[in-house]
Amino acid sequence: MKQILGLLSTLLVAGALMSFLPNPTPNANTTIDLETNIDLEASYVKYTGYKQVGSKHYGKLFFQSGQLELTDGQLSGGSFVVDMNSMTNDDIKNFKGKFLKHMKSDDFFAVAKYPTASFTISSVEEGDDGFSHVINGAMTIKDITKNIAVPANIKINGESVSIEGSAKIDRTDFGIKYGSGNFFKELTANKV
Numbered sequence: 001m002k003q004i005l006g007l008l009s010t011l012l013v014a015g016a017l018m019s020f021l022p023n024p025t026p027n028a029n030t031t032i033d034l035e036t037n038i039d040l041e042a043s044y045v046k047y048t049g050y051k052q053v054g055s056k057h058y059g060k061l062f063f064q065s066g067q068l069e070l071t072d073g074q075l076s077g078g079s080f081v082v083d084m085n086s087m088t089n090d091d092i093k094n095f096k097g098k099f100l101k102h103m104k105s106d107d108f109f110a111v112a113k114y115p116t117a118s119f120t121i122s123s124v125e126e127g128d129d130g131f132s133h134v135i136n137g138a139m140t141i142k143d144i145t146k147n148i149a150v151p152a153n154i155k156i157n158g159e160s161v162s163i164e165g166s167a168k169i170d171r172t173d174f175g176i177k178y179g180s181g182n183f184f185k186e187l188t189a190n191k192v
Helices: 096-104 181-190
Strands: 003-005 016-019 032-037 044-050 056-071 074-083 116-126 133-141 144-157 160-165 168-170
Touching (some): 056 116
Antiparallel strands (some): 003 044, 003 168, 016 160, 044 056, 116 133, 133 144, 144 160
């Protein structure tokens, strides 16, 4: 499973519906900024992990916490913490427990040591290619932080925000090398 597609959409919010409670704070230009909490019951990250042989596994991860910032009615920032112990699998019929145990082990996400992953929005830009926006931010998995860009469709309607996005993440960038072709390339390149 070289790539993880999903919030983790990296960690972001693939298919997540978020509701927020407005906390108006006027700024110097009399605009209203809102800080909002995501709806933890309705928000999740869908992931798809691909194996080198072409097969895949998919499931969900759930948030431990999440906040969004809106400025002048537009998404301008936010942060999310994902509970890595909440990982589910939606495609395996037999051996699902074995799969999840392996994904949570030191071979992959080492959730005993790193129980959460996070994403912090640094900027939001106008999108293209069928996406209304691009959400830029820092993703942290296993205490390794990388900047990523997540093409997303953002809809703001009254007191609710819906974000659907998708990003490809190379797990080896976060030190997850089990069964990876990248790991074996490094071994070959460094072999004496």
